[in-house]
Amino acid sequence: MNVNHILVAGNFKEEFKKKMPDQLRHEFRFLPVEKITGEDLDWADVYVGFQPAPDFDLSKINWVHSFNAGVNNYLELSGWSENQVLLTRTVCSFGQRISEYCLSYVLRDIQYHQEFHEKQRLKKWEKRTPKMIRDQTVVIYGTGDIGQEVAKTFDFFGATVYGISRSGSQKPYFKKVFDTAPSSILSRADWVISTLPLTPETDKMFNSSFFNQMNGSFINVGRGATVDEKALIKGLDKGNVQSAILDVLAEEPLPVNSSLWTREDVTITPHISAVTELDEAIQCFLETLRKVENDELLPNLVDVGKGY
Incomplete structure (x- = not known):
């Protein structure tokens, strides 16, 4: 050109x-x-x-x-x-930035950062053995540049990493890539991470049917509108979703009356995972x-x- x-x-x-x-x-x-x-x-x-x-x-x-x-x-x-x-x-460093964002919240959880901080506040010396990333199963939706960078990070630390993409084409750093997530994979995933763009096919793709199959935590660094937020809240209430880390929301800024703000099992960040x-x-x-x-x-x- x-x-x-x-x-x-x-x-x-x-x-x-x-x-x-x-x-x-x-x-x-x-x-x-x-x-x-x-x-x-x-x-x-x-x-x-x-x-x-x-x-x-x-x-x-x-x-x-x-x-x-x-x-x-x-x-x-x-x-x-x-x-x-x-x-x-x-694109540039977006993949690295997003992978570090995801890694930071996984480590926060499996190293019990919040729990130990609360024990410090209460002056309690109580031990609990942290988990290791190598024992975690991670499912990543979207296997493009950003998804692959996230997979690379978790694969480096020994996690079992699965990918979900429209084509199902195999990509580096994933143990296996599927075109649709088998329920057996979702149910044993410790972490489900979405890097998906917003398209007609992905609009509210993460719905009640999806969250009902989960037993782990959910991280969204893709697009907010891919998540049915009411369905996510129900999934959290039922215990299918252990926690949610949301860097992107369907409406940004998140309305002050949203119940997501005050939930202990939800972390909100203002779209900063890849500035x-x-x-x-x-x-x-x-x-x-x-x-x-x-x-x-x-x-x-x-x-x-x-x-x-």
């Missing part, structure tokens, strides 16, 4: 200057997203930003690069297929630009038909 004009949604000129190679020949425009016009889109070959501009017209553009890993806000636009627009996303740092996002775009212009394989290419 021949790229000359790059439209960046945001006042990031100085940040781009720090990252751009001296020999870069492209012409840039940096504009607040709300001030981008149809003329700007006509001028641009590629649009770069966290979100689409108002009245975004895909017929005017050849390539869109999202500064986020998730691209739901872009996929809501119509015209991807008929206009043959390229869509790429930012996009601007410097890294810019570097990812510039690397993707180089690959696009050299017709190289794009590991961050989005299949708009699949939604990820």
